[in-house]
Amino acid sequence: CDDDESGDRASSSASESAEEGQKLTNLRVPRGVVRDILLRSIPPEWIRWGATLKDFVEDSDGVDVILDNGDVIRATVLVGADGVRSGVRKASGAAADLKSGELRYLGVALCTGFTDLSHPLLSGQGFYTVDGTSRMFTMPFQAACAETGTPERSMWQLSVRVDEAEARALAGAPRSEVRKFVMKHTEGWHEPVAAMFEHTDWEQAWAGPLFDREEPPTSKADAKAKPHMALRSPKSRVVCIGDAAHPMSPFKGQGA
Numbered sequence: 655c656d657d658d659e660s661g662d663r664a665s666s667s668a669s670e671s672a673e674e675g676q677k678l679t680n681l682r683v684p685r686g687v688v689r690d691i692l693l694r695s696i697p698p699e700w701i702r703w704g705a706t707l708k709d710f711v712e713d714s715d716g717v718d719v720i721l722d723n724g725d726v727i728r729a730t731v732l733v734g735a736d737g738v739r740s741g742v743r744k745a746s747g748a749a750a751d752l753k754s755g756e757l758r759y760l761g762v763a764l765c766t767g768f769t770d771l772s773h774p775l776l777s778g779q780g781f782y783t784v785d786g787t788s789r790m791f792t793m794p795f796q797a798a799c800a801e802t803g804t805p806e807r808s809m810w811q812l813s814v815r816v817d818e819a820e821a822r823a824l825a826g827a828p829r830s831e832v833r834k835f836v837m838k839h840t841e842g843w844h845e846p847v848a849a850m851f852e853h854t855d856w857e858q859a860w861a862g863p864l865f866d867r868e869e870p871p872t873s874k875a876d877a878k879a880k881p882h883m884a885l886r887s888p889k890s891r892v893v894c895i896g897d898a899a900h901p902m903s904p905f906k907g908q909g910a
């Protein structure tokens with residue numbers, strides 16, 4: 655029921671638990687909550703909503719960032735936090751060292767969604783199920799709220815070993831096809847798996863291939879071992895961070 659999460663509240667409840675001597679387990683924070691905390695901490699005029707980077711031109715004093723609407727922003731540095739398909743990496747202004755490192759398909763398609771099903775295996779806990787080809791993982795996402803009548807919500811994730819073409823097709827497929835794919839790969843599984851999917855809003859489900867990227871060399875010695883990649887110039891004013899630099903699968907415990 656509490657939609658007023660803040661960094662202060664998250665940290666104070668963590669320290670209260672520590673004072674009470676409770677064991678602290680994973681702190682899970684939905685990314686929308688993190689985003690709201692960040693948004694509240696900076697002046698709104700710093701953000702340009704709906705702006706897409708098209709290209710950039712770097713010189714010795716700064717970077718001209720060219721947006722798709724034709725606007726040009728002069729910046730001291732450019733930090734590309736623009737995800738796995740980073741436009742900064744692909745821009746014609748990007749030097750070879752920034753582009754270095756191909757995306758690698760991890761051999762797995764991932765489907766994920768939310769279920770409102772109430773079940774002992776989902777209440778305040780989650781479960782893993784594996785069958786050698788597919789893996790199901792659930793975790794609590796949102797507590798029930800009597801005030802608003804909102805039911806408890808859990809997130810589920812199914813990863814399935816398939817070839818890249820099938821995984822890519824899933825990303826653009828109608829959600830009814832994603833549902834069929836999920837049902838096929840969990841057929842005959844234990845309760846409450848099938849019931850979870852009946853209580854899932856499939857229009858909110860996400861599906862697609864998982865990738866990571868070969869790590870570029872970080873030293874001259876490293877660069878010798880990776881001659882197909884370029885060592886980053888320390889003088890560049892352009893850098894990529896997050897998934898734009900190193901996308902990770904969500905199930906290797908690598909964290910984002």
Ligand SMILES: Cc1cc2nc3c(=O)[nH]c(=O)nc-3n(C[C@H](O)[C@H](O)[C@H](O)COP(=O)(O)OP(=O)(O)OC[C@H]3O[C@@H](n4cnc5c(N)ncnc54)[C@H](O)[C@@H]3O)c2cc1C
Binds near residue numbers: 705707741897901909
């Ligand atoms: C199914 C799934 C589940 C995951 N679960 C977890 C999890 O439980 N915990 C965890 O820690 N990590 C998880 N991850 C990984 C995590 O989501 C990513 O590592 C993280 O979102 C990367 O953040 P980012 O800011 O680098 O990129 P993104 O979150 O991809 O954000 C990139 C942003 O850049 C914008 N953008 C793209 N191109 C341009 C452009 N040309 N101009 C302007 N803007 C642009 C996009 O619109 C987007 O807003 C999961 C990933 C997947 C696929």
